[in-house]
Amino acid sequence: MRIKTSLPIGLLAIAFLLSGCGSPTRTSKDQEVQPRGVPPIHMPWQASGLTERQAAAHLLGRFTFGARPGDVDRVVTMGLNAWMEEQLRGLPENPLLMHLLDSLPSVSLSNAEIAARYPTRAFIKKEMRADPRYTREIAYADSTGGEKREFRPLIRQYMEEHAYRPESELVEDLRAQKLFRAVLSTNQLQEVLTDFWTNHFNVSVTNARARPFVQTFERDAIRPNEFGKFRTMLEATARHPAMLYYLNNAESVAEEGTVTTVSYHRGFVPRYPARANSERKGKTGLNENYARELMELHTLGVDGGYTQTDVTEVARAFTGWTVYPLGPSDKQREQIDRILSDPRRHPGFVRQGDFLFRAGQHDARPKQILGESFPPGGGIEEGERVLDMLANYPSTATFISRELAARFVADTPSVNLVNHLSAVFMRTGGDLQAIIIAMVESPEFWSNAALREKIKSPFELVVSSLRALNATIANPRGMINWVGRMGEPLYACVPPTGYPDRGSAWINTGSILNRMNFGLRLAIGEISGVQYDPVSLNGGYEPESTEAALRIYADLLLPGRDVTETIRLLTPAVHDPKYAARIQEAANAQEAGDEPVPHGGRWNRRAEPSVSLRSIIGLLLGSPEFQRR
């Protein structure tokens, strides 16, 4: 039997270039967006009867994380089509954002560096046991059962000596970078799409093995592919350690006694006593989790036309798709490197960055998937073929189109729109940029049914508040906690479905209360790590009355919207006849060199107008109008 390689070199090279897994350390500068080619865009907003300001506000409400003061006017000035083209093309990044990202130690590390610097607790303890300096302490701790308390300072000391950092820092960095990017990036469309796609291909930090690699998953598998072809993103997620661990495919192997790619090409089916084959150590068979979710959640959708048998067959097609050894231990790596260096003796193995295809674990029996035959003796190309089929299936086009429309148009998008986007998907081979363009050029996007129809997710609410207030973030932790409290703990959605994209999922009695509390407390300055200057939002002028303040700030925070009702309903509550007198008092006090006008959480009695101003802002942030985008 001839030994054949199971993957053409060209495909391998392209795959390597596209996925970027396992690249060396990069600074955030390397992640600057390269301008993309974009055709001229023609958005039919005028036909919907919208004013240019209303149309601009709608565009910003959907394709950014919220308008900042002056954004609506800027978009009107440059022209809506031009703005959209610019966002699609990609802009040079905000230097402040780059600076903040550089300050987060883990965001530009490779998977291998992360595994080396942020080892798991279990690994650290194992290493400590082997270290003669700690043997006595460990034995004592073990025998007395006082493991937890006695151990902690020892572990901390050991970690310091080896420059190991706790895994919790990885998760903090991950969440911080998401918040910083969403608030500060000039490429708002890309940030919104990242939020969408990371949710679509959900992986969670609650899964211990996937946790260290969630950050690189978003950075390397999702972000580079958002304006390209769906098939490319699908591939990148299928091969990334985070997904391989999260949906257990990394442990899915051919059942015992089954012919594998290796044994097929050697011409026999060996028996597998557990110890004789070191590759099989610890693994005993098929795991269907990834195969099911690949079809149900990533591509076809639950009604997409697959059966339980297909799930099992697809699982078999992906056996052997696993992770190249990443941990600090070298023994496993040496072993696999030896195998990889001898393709004649070990045919069919493939390594691409942190992805590893173990031909000795791949089920090489013939298969029937979605009505197509897969001959015996297959290798890595079987999984590739499945991804091809799924990416080109009409159900996938419909499913992806519906999800995109649900995010950017309306909770229940019209059948017409979904069909139209589906057709674009099929015609362009899954060109994600083309689908976005088709969406904004559709009349449905600008229809009355779409305007202000979407309810902001907790993350969108927090970020849009920060952007509306031009707030500075000294410490992102407080904001991140609020997002979690409102029901969307970041990167921690346990089930692979991701967070649902419907108002009814976010709005319930508890979450509404949290949203109001959030708005009020942010505005008053009771959230640590964030501050803003209410007066500077209005160009440095303190409004002459609370009624004037209401009018001015309603328009600042809800630009391009009709705020007459909101103002009417809030007027009785904010009416304060002594306001003007207190402004004068505060101004006098300042001239006399008394305490400065406060900001942040502290305020002094003389400068009450500022507090009233903040309270008005709080009411606006907690208002129903501000919950909509």
Place this chain on the structure above:
Amino acid sequence: MGVTRRAFLKSGGLALVTLGVGGSPLFLARAAQQTTARVQGGKRRVLVAIFQRGAMDGLMAVSPFSDPALMSMRPRLGMSVGPNAPGGGLIDLDGRFGLHPGFSGFAPLFRSGQLAIVHGVGSPDPTRSHFDAQDYMETGTPGVKGTESGWLNRASGLLTHERTAFCSCAMTPFLPRSLYGKEPALAIANLGDFAINVRSTNTIVQSAGSTLETLYEETSQRLLHEVGQEGFDAMKLVSRLPLKDYVPSNGAVYPMGPLGNSLKQIAQLTKADVGLEIAFAESSGWDTHVGQGAANGIFAQRAKDLAEAITAFWSDLGPLADDVTIMTMTEFGRTVYENGSGGTDHGRASCLFILGNDVKGGKVYGEVPPLVKEELEDGRDIPVTTDFRSVFSAVAGTHLGIDKDAMIFPGWTGARARVMQV
């Protein structure tokens, strides 16, 4: 129902709370009692539904240890009876089924006849998708997509007592599908956070609650409008509850974690007599594809959490336990054989627990066939021989005193399972 819920609150006894008249919980309790005295059916009873998300392995929870095939199907996960048995620890329930030791708190309740187990229960629809199966179970319409409301919401619509803001409560951050629908329902992850909570003494902030209430009353966005109003009503009621420094009765100790917390709050609401009738809580982490463990491990930890939370709740209720019945549920079971990662994959039938003084306990109802390939569904799963609707309608119907099963479960014409004392 002629009178709308809000009209009732504005005109009835409870409206006095919103005017700030008599802020003590005792007043509240008296007001509630007055309204119930006017109504047929007497005292309110509480149904607590606990959804185990992720598909609990019914075969490990309540194991047919006497079946010789069990160990061959589950060499690592199979367990036998008695604390010293190899891989053992099952608590013998009836000579055929053994209870996983993590659920040991249930054993005395089983023996006293307060706890019933139904095995082989599940959905007639064969989907093994978490998302779909949970949807079908929560909407009560297996196989039918697009049912807008949940079964508990429809059930709450049939209750005859005067409605308060707390009639249906889910102690979860998201409103569960079971409670979607036109009847009002609250989702409150934490009663303690249920107020406008800003430290400033500024007058505008102090009255922010009522100001915002006006805004939500008038907003044209339907969802924000409806949910906003419910929220404000509930807030006012919660503000009168003595939540801080709550000490559970009878030395009950709730386990740390979301379920313990949820059940503790349900106990508080029950004792405060605020009109609670349907309560919902969740237990997660049952999707044991990898490293399920047998006597110890992931499954055992989840089992312990569930049983300890429920038994603490039962203790805490004291005499009020007469009015409360608890039922667990899970979207489907798991494969009979173990998979390649020391776990199990999605299956079909599982088991559920019902705890109450009106339950015909002390028995394992339902069927589990011999664990051989020919007897299993698709050659791999325990077949569903009891439709979950027959159990839900029996428990909810009997306990809450409602009998329009066809309205709670449209399209269902089956009989109620005989698990309750009638």
